Amino acid sequence: MSDQITDMDVFFNPKSIAIIGASDTFKFGYTMTYYLLNSDFKTYPVNISKDIIFGHKVFKNINDIPDDIELAIIVVRNENVLQIVKDSVKKRVKGIIIETAGFAETGIEKFVKIQEDIGVIAKNSDVRIIGPNCVGVTNFNNKFTTTEIDFNQSIEGGTISIIAQSGVLGNIFVEWSASQKIGFSKTITLGNKVDVDEIDMLEYLEKDTNTNVITVYLEGVKRGPKLIEILRKLTKPVLILKNGRSEIGSKAIKSHTGSIAGDDKIYDAIFKQYSGIYRVNNFYEMFDIAQVFATQPLPKGKNIAIITSSGSLGILACDEIERLGLKLAVLNESTIQQMRSISPNWTSLKNPVDLGPSIFMTFSKSLKAILNDENVDALLHIFAVPQKPLETFSIPITPHLREMKNLSTKLNKPVITCVFGSRWVLEYFLKHSYKYKIPIMTQISHAIKAFKFLYDFSRSNKNMNKNTEI
Amino acid sequence: MSDQITDMDVFFNPKSIAIIGASDTFKFGYTMTYYLLNSDFKTYPVNISKDIIFGHKVFKNINDIPDDIELAIIVVRNENVLQIVKDSVKKRVKGIIIETAGFAETGIEKFVKIQEDIGVIAKNSDVRIIGPNCVGVTNFNNKFTTTEIDFNQSIEGGTISIIAQSGVLGNIFVEWSASQKIGFSKTITLGNKVDVDEIDMLEYLEKDTNTNVITVYLEGVKRGPKLIEILRKLTKPVLILKNGRSEIGSKAIKSHTGSIAGDDKIYDAIFKQYSGIYRVNNFYEMFDIAQVFATQPLPKGKNIAIITSSGSLGILACDEIERLGLKLAVLNESTIQQMRSISPNWTSLKNPVDLGPSIFMTFSKSLKAILNDENVDALLHIFAVPQKPLETFSIPITPHLREMKNLSTKLNKPVITCVFGSRWVLEYFLKHSYKYKIPIMTQISHAIKAFKFLYDFSRSNKNMNKNTEI
Structure with a gap:
């Protein structure tokens, strides 16, 4: 070796x-x-x-x-x-x-x-x-693959890489991610790890200029101390999903890749100890959050603003914000006044800003007022409009997305959109949002967790190091 | 009144x-x-x-x-x-x-x-x-609606009803559910509840012969003691999502429907106290689980079998099974032998049964062996096959679904399928699974929670009452 x-x-x-x-x-x-x-x-x-x-x-x-x-x-x-x-x-x-x-x-x-x-x-x-017992690798940059990848459907220019033991991450979740317009740089499945392991690949990806975010799915680790050493050194954000938290899950791992799961509490402690390393609970969450790291600027603080047409989804987001120790931004009175001047009297303009069905008339100016508010560090946009009016009136969403992107870039504030409704609505949105690199997800909890990790990364010594290097 | x-x-x-x-x-x-x-x-x-x-x-x-x-x-x-x-x-x-x-x-x-x-x-x-501040009602049985429902896309014969304060449940999640082939009987949005409230509607739906499962989204309750009384009496399973767990979420509720959220701990205690009442964490979970109640028989015990082509997703399911206090079924040696006789030597035939890429050759007989095993009370089928081979070989899944349905009905054991991959794969599966009334979901955690609630309901006095009535 x-x-x-x-x-x-x-x-x-x-x-x-x-x-x-x-x-x-x-x-x-x-x-x-x-x-x-x-x-x-x-x-x-x-x-x-x-x-x-x-x-x-x-x-x-x-x-x-x-x-x-x-x-x-x-x-x-x-x-x-x-x-x-x-x-x-x-x-x-x-x-x-x-x-x-x-x-x-x-x-x-x-x-x-x-x-x-x-x-x-x-x-x-x-x-x-x-390997053995894997589906090998895919390199989305030169389109080399050893598995069932359809490059015609994959998203170009992705900067997320995957290290996994399991084949399902080499193709199944790549397909799901393509459906969500999430793009990858490299996927690596390691199987039973007779030789090459996640440590080799973490070292490789840390130096890979096409990789900005590393996602790792772990079942067991053979070189524990070495893994800890490399995790401490990495400067790129790493999202880790560790399966086998339970006793029966650990046993199942033995029949999967012949690995030993190890004590979950030890992993948890290790992941918490090192900045830039974030534990996630499932695959969807992993790639939704990776996409935010891959496309959005880091927030300066933890004050989140919400703009929505659905009050109940706004409340759900508030619950998540509090649960994860973030803050609901307190909007400046002048921000509220700017929105008030263009909104019907029944809209709710305190954060979460619930524009109800007036959203297509009032979104643009409200967005501008909110993102320019110095009390706002990040924006969650919750899109919940039924298919019928969208279809009937061919409501254009491109201008709104362009503005979100422009303001986000200019003000250096991350934005995420959560879309609810039929797959038609989701596809309608994705079709337009793609080129603006605004992360689209269907789970509010993923969006808030992404803001939390982004905020933590912005405060970590890894990010400090990066800043001084520039 | x-x-x-x-x-x-x-x-x-x-x-x-x-x-x-x-x-x-x-x-x-x-x-x-x-x-x-x-x-x-x-x-x-x-x-x-x-x-x-x-x-x-x-x-x-x-x-x-x-x-x-x-x-x-x-x-x-x-x-x-x-x-x-x-x-x-x-x-x-x-x-x-x-x-x-x-x-x-x-x-x-x-x-x-x-x-x-x-x-x-x-x-x-x-x-x-x-009302006010709602989108009214939809009755899927006679196709009466006061909101943006497209009956051409809705699923006929649904038996789930929704009671909600919020408009988003009157149309947005109905659309999402239709995408998932989940059908409804009635949806009711109550808004600020100036008069009619969830108690009126619970009484109505309990008697409604087209409703078998009741889902409720609550922000606040005005007649608390009366709600407790009716929840105790209901004989139909009720899934409740209570928003506003957090302080900032509670405040946001005030700006949404003018309700007072109330102490979340009290709600939690009430929901836990009464059998047949189950608390869920988000809307997707609510409707995924409701669909299982609406279509599947109640299990006799808590032993879950898993059949999959993805080891890592099988392990994820094991973690959930243990977390929720269910059991991973211990398969009879004869069941394993039946599968062994038709499977390649590299498949993993202990529960979770991981057939890997051999699944299309071995699924049918493996399914039969597993469901006939008296140690198995319920089956989770995890479908994780990439789009390319499915498309290239036009692999038919209808025979497998028909067998799942027939065996499930004959043996009175609930089955759920979780599908992973691109939306093409999901649609491919849904197109075929629809008529067999096998619940399809994309989240393993929802499937395991559904089994847990189904099992609890099967053991509750409500189900006992129902059995003696028949």
């Missing part, structure tokens, strides 16, 4: 690739095989029982390929993986991704042993190995 | 209607006016400054209408509402819905006084009044 961080680059920018167990039928690996063979990445299919795949000549063994191979991707049956790893080392590949499952996580002695043997090979050679 | 419960029926089945402040321009009330005037409901538009609306003759005053009117819907400016109420009483209407906002919630003396005066009229006459 080498210590050079740059080792990792072979997984994201391989000059030549072999897919061992390449497939052109309904089978795990099909999508990757089809994509890579039709891409500009120099890719060779290897399969012992095929001659041609998607018009490409198939090799029986990686050592038959008349070219250097940097990266081997393995999707053969678990019994055959060890031999393929040996073949790949013989071929002098720099990196191996083993996607095949069925090793330590089965608890079956034979398969546990195979995984150990692979580990020994990694230790005694220069090769770096990701 | 009359005490007759049947009074309420005029709001859901009015024989004749006047819309006072009817509108044919971009303005609150447009959608309702357009819908009712083009419906079979006998509707008369009233507007002091118009002659024709959507081809219908407009009356200057409700008393000019040459017909009896049962229900008056008021959407005029707040200053004019009191006179319109007086006119409506003179016309001998049975019910009035005042949608107009701008009364006690403004805190402005003049408008507080108008609301009080309207309250006195309700008290001293036979008329029942809903």
Whole structure:
């Protein structure tokens, strides 16, 4: 096992690739095989029982390929993986991704042993190995992937990266995020971590200029002290989801990636101790908040203003603000007066500002008054308008979004929009909001937690360091 | 104020209607006016400054209408509402819905006084009044509505009803629910509750044969002891969301419907004390769980089985199961053997059953083995398959859903599916799952909480009563 961080680059920018167990039928690996063979990445299919795949000549063994191979991707049956790893080392590949499952996580002695043997090979050679039991990596910058990613649907220019043990974060939540217009830089699934682990990848992502926010999903950690060391050093915000809080959850982890969950209280203490490290409760929350870190300026204080057409959702946000120790901004009397002059007498102009159905007439000027108020550090916009009037009157929301973005940028105040209603309404909003990089979410609790983490990060020594560096 | 419960029926089945402040321009009330005037409901538009609306003759005053009117819907400016109420009483209407906002919630003396005066009229006459500051009601059974509901998109045969102070529950969350294929029976928004309150409506819905599950959103309660009395008596499951847990949330309530939030701890104690009454934390959770009550049998015990293609999501579910005091079912050895005989050696067949990418080959038989296991009381199915292979191979999920439904019905065990991924995947699933009445959600925590409430209800005296009645 080498210590050079740059080792990792072979997984994201391989000059030549072999897919061992390449497939052109309904089978795990099909999508990757089809994509890579039709891409500009120099890719060779290897399969012992095929001659041609998607018009490409198939090799029986990686050592038959008349070219250097940097990266081997393995999707053969678990019994055959060890031999393929040996073949790949013989071929002098720099990196191996083993996607095949069925090793330590089965608890079956034979398969546990195979995984150990692979580990020994990694230790005694220069090769770096990701997996087994994973879906590998995706690099959204150069569009290299070893899993089922549809780059036509992904969001360009994303700066969030994912480190996870689990495959579901390599594709399923990437798809969900694309639906929400959240973009990624790199996703990395580590599986059983026979060699490469989250520490290698944290070091890599800290230096990666395309990554601004790091999200981590953890089931267990093998190098605990080292993880603590790197978490302390990182200057980028890190959101961590640690599964297996419960006893039965911990047991289930053993059957998932063969990891030991560890005492949840210890993790909690570690995550709380280091600034810039934030624990989240579920995947949606993780990516909603990451998107805020990726797109919004840090707030100067903890005073939140709310602008909405729904009083009850405004109240829900107030409950969350208090729960997380933030403050509901007290608006200047002049701010309220500016809004009063253009609002019907029945609107509620104390924060939370509830404009009711007058919102399309009064939003623009109210927004300006609120964001310019020096007592306001951040704005939550709660959009709750039924589909029918939106459709019937083709109400344009672009001007409002543009103003939100312009004011937010000019005044250096973060803004988030929560959208409620049918998927039609959400899509309508996303279609327009996308280019303004305003985070859109459906959960108020995520928005308020994002403001809380943003505020904490703004006060942390990590942010101080960053400021002095500039 | 009359005490007759049947009074309420005029709001859901009015024989004749006047819309006072009817509108044919971009303005609150447009959608309702357009819908009712083009419906079979006998509707008369009233507007002091118009002659024709959507081809219908407009009356200057409700008393000019040459017909009896049962229900008056008021959407005029707040200053004019009191006179319109007086006119409506003179016309001998049975019910009035005042949608107009701008009364006690403004805190402005003049408008507080108008609301009080309207309250006195309700008290001293036979008329029942809903509002002000609401969006009225919708009856999905006869398609009567006073708000922006699109019945073409709503789900037929729903048995969930909503009682809320807030307008957002009368339309916004109905739209969201329709996106999720969740159907309603009746929605009722009460606003400032000058007369009709949640107690009137709880009594009405308890007797309503189209309502099986009652959801309530509360900001404040005026008749506390009476609410406790009715909650104790209700035999239908009730899900309650109480906003304003925090101090600043409570203050915001005052500006929303002019209610006093009350001490949250008291509410919490009341909700916990009575069986069949369940407190939820947000709107999505409320309707996800209501849908489970509306469609699934009650479980006999608290042993949950999980079938998934994603280990990490299975672990997340385990954490929730333990947190809520449920149990992860211990599968019979014979169940595991049945699955083993048809599964690849790398699948994890202890509960949570993680079939990984083999799920489409092994789901059907695994499902049958699991649901037939007498140690299993309920099943959570976690669907996490990327869009690409689903699309490429047009993988049919209907047979799996049909089997889930058939087994669930035959064995009397509740099932829930959680779907993860892009909206395309969710829609793909919903399109097929709809007719099988399998609840679909995107949050595992909601599914586990639903099982918990279902289990509690199955053990409650309310359910006992119901069983002896049958």
